[in-house]
Amino acid sequence: MTFVWLIYKLVVTPAFLSPLFKLPAAHWSSHLSTRWFDRECATAGELKTLYATHQRLGPIVQLGPNEVSVVSEEGLKKVYTAGLDKSNWYDSFRVYGVQNLVCTLDHKTHSAVRKTIAGLYTKSHLQHSEGLDGLSRRVVVDGLLPSISRDGCGVDGMDVVKLFECVGVDFISGYVFGAAIGTDFLNDQPGRDRYFGEWERLRETPGLTEQPIMEALFMDMCKAAVASGKDSVAAKMHHELSSKALQWNLSEEEVMTRCASEMVDHIIATQETNTVTLTYILYRLSQHPELQEQLRNELLTSKSSIANGENQTLPHPARIDALPILHAIIIETLSLHAANPARMRRVSPPAGLDLHGVSIPAATIISTNAFCLHRNPDVFPRPFEWLPERWLAPTNNKTDASGTPTMRRWFWGFGSGSRGCVGREFAVQVIKLVVAAIYSNYTTVIVNEDGIEQSDSYNSGPISHKLVLRFVPVVDAETGT
Numbered sequence: 001m002t003f004v005w006l007i008y009k010l011v012v013t014p015a016f017l018s019p020l021f022k023l024p025a026a027h028w029s030s031h032l033s034t035r036w037f038d039r040e041c042a043t044a045g046e047l048k049t050l051y052a053t054h055q056r057l058g059p060i061v062q063l064g065p066n067e068v069s070v071v072s073e074e075g076l077k078k079v080y081t082a083g084l085d086k087s088n089w090y091d092s093f094r095v096y097g098v099q100n101l102v103c104t105l106d107h108k109t110h111s112a113v114r115k116t117i118a119g120l121y122t123k124s125h126l127q128h129s130e131g132l133d134g135l136s137r138r139v140v141v142d143g144l145l146p147s148i149s150r151d152g153c154g155v156d157g158m159d160v161v162k163l164f165e166c167v168g169v170d171f172i173s174g175y176v177f178g179a180a181i182g183t184d185f186l187n188d189q190p191g192r193d194r195y196f197g198e199w200e201r202l203r204e205t206p207g208l209t210e211q212p213i214m215e216a217l218f219m220d221m222c223k224a225a226v227a228s229g230k231d232s233v234a235a236k237m238h239h240e241l242s243s244k245a246l247q248w249n250l251s252e253e254e255v256m257t258r259c260a261s262e263m264v265d266h267i268i269a270t271q272e273t274n275t276v277t278l279t280y281i282l283y284r285l286s287q288h289p290e291l292q293e294q295l296r297n298e299l300l301t302s303k304s305s306i307a308n309g310e311n312q313t314l315p316h317p318a319r320i321d322a323l324p325i326l327h328a329i330i331i332e333t334l335s336l337h338a339a340n341p342a343r344m345r346r347v348s349p350p351a352g353l354d355l356h357g358v359s360i361p362a363a364t365i366i367s368t369n370a371f372c373l374h375r376n377p378d379v380f381p382r383p384f385e386w387l388p389e390r391w392l393a394p395t396n397n398k399t400d401a402s403g404t405p406t407m408r409r410w411f412w413g414f415g416s417g418s419r420g421c422v423g424r425e426f427a428v429q430v431i432k433l434v435v436a437a438i439y440s441n442y443t444t445v446i447v448n449e450d451g452i453e454q455s456d457s458y459n460s461g462p463i464s465h466k467l468v469l470r471f472v473p474v475v476d477a478e479t480g481t
């Protein structure tokens with residue numbers, strides 16, 4: 001009897017009685033198990049497997065008895081705009097063992113925390129923040145440009161992945177804790193060697209998850225930011241969490257730990273993604289000297305170029321933000337080289353969900369991914385090529401009822417909906433400033449691009465974790481000296 005019941009439960013129900021049976025399955029066994037999909041992911045890679053599967057079977061596919069992948073506008077609307085809970089796959093994003101925004105699964109708790117800091121990451125707040133203006137000058141004028149002129153102009157060039165990791169952490173830690181407290185890795189070699197050495201060990205040691213150096217560094221900074229009494233993202237978060245301490249049953253120490261976990265979440269999100277995006281922007285521009293020249297002309301004619309020297313003031317962020325060629329270069333890179341191209345898992349609600357005409361049962365894991373969305377040739381013609389001009393003169397410019405062109409609706413570099421990237425405007429402002437500063441002063445040439453292919457993983461940087469470029473000062477390029 002037990003055997004018959006088991007067969008009914010594990011084979012007959014998922015294979016023939018579940019509504020998911022109506023969906024095309026990635027493999028015949030996917031009705032019963034995720035084994036085939038997991039094995040393909042382990043051998044061919046998750047992104048390649050998802051792409052090939054959707055090419056074969058269309059916009060919605062069953063990956064396992066309880067898992068579906070969807071690549072369509074309908075999926076974006078019904079899954080992501082509708083604010084479904086995240087799946088517990090995100091638990092691994094906990095820091096200090098406690099949750100933060102990215103791994104808060106349920107919608108209600110998430111939106112209470114997100115409201116606390118969302119205002120500090122809007123475009124208008126960032127463009128008018130005096131703190132961020134001062135920090136930008138410190139990172140770009142006193143850190144980035146001197147580093148390049150010191151280490152990047154020789155024939156051997158410099159590794160820009162390492163450079164941009166420092167830029168990312170200096171920017172975000174200075175923003176969340178205050179410029180006087182955050183890191184200055186661009187000018188602090190022992191500090192950066194210690195910090196990034198730990199990340200390197202983590203990458204190279206399977207199973208290693210502990211990061212005591214990082215945790216101690218940012219816990220100290222978080223405590224210092226709160227104690228300073230100055231305005232900062234950390235102080236605001238601490239204040240809000242303290243006001244909820246009774247309701248959420250948090251001790252004083254737990255409030256501080258939770259606050260630090262939130263801040264580290266922002267720091268890691270920036271460190272990985274800004275580095276990947278900046279690396280591929282410079283890689284692609286180095287392949288296109290003519291575009292470097294167009295960009296430099298755009299910077300000069302709009303009076304947005306940034307001189308290399310002490311005490312420089314920076315152009316207003318709104319002016320840099322309005323440059324069309326710079327914008328097209330960045331969006332195209334976020335599209336072809338999405339920093340987080342993999343599945344973003346959500347859970348269908350208790351009432352289930354109607355998707356592409358099929359009733360998806362409650363508690364089904366549903367995901368989409370930027371890799372497949374950005375490679376739909378009906379939306380992005382020649383989808384495997386880096387073509388910034390597609391954003392300047394879109395050939396596929398149909399708009400929906402809200403007036404949004406098709407390409408923009410399908411662009412998913414930052415996810416979308418209530419769980420979309422909270423740091424999106426921060427990332428774009430910083431990336432535009434860094435690219436403007438570099439190409440105001442230098443042209444770039446590839447020295448070594450071995451292993452530049454993107455890894456098939458959640459954070460998708462170059463598999464070699466390296467790109468070596470030579471920076472040629474613009475004056476030298478013009479005079480030939």
Ligand code: HEM
Pocket residue numbers: 101102103114172265266267269270273274277334338339340344345412413414415416418419420421422423424426427
């Ligand atoms: C190029 C830069 C960036 C890219 C490509 C990027 C991408 C993304 C994506 C795709 C998501 C959605 C994840 C999901 O649905 O599961 C996300 C979420 C998030 N990002 Fe970013 N991100 C970037 C920069 C930043 C920065 C600078 C911050 C700093 C605050 C940040 C903080 C976060 C946080 C906290 C979340 C979780 C939001 C939530 O669940 O409410 N990101 N990011």
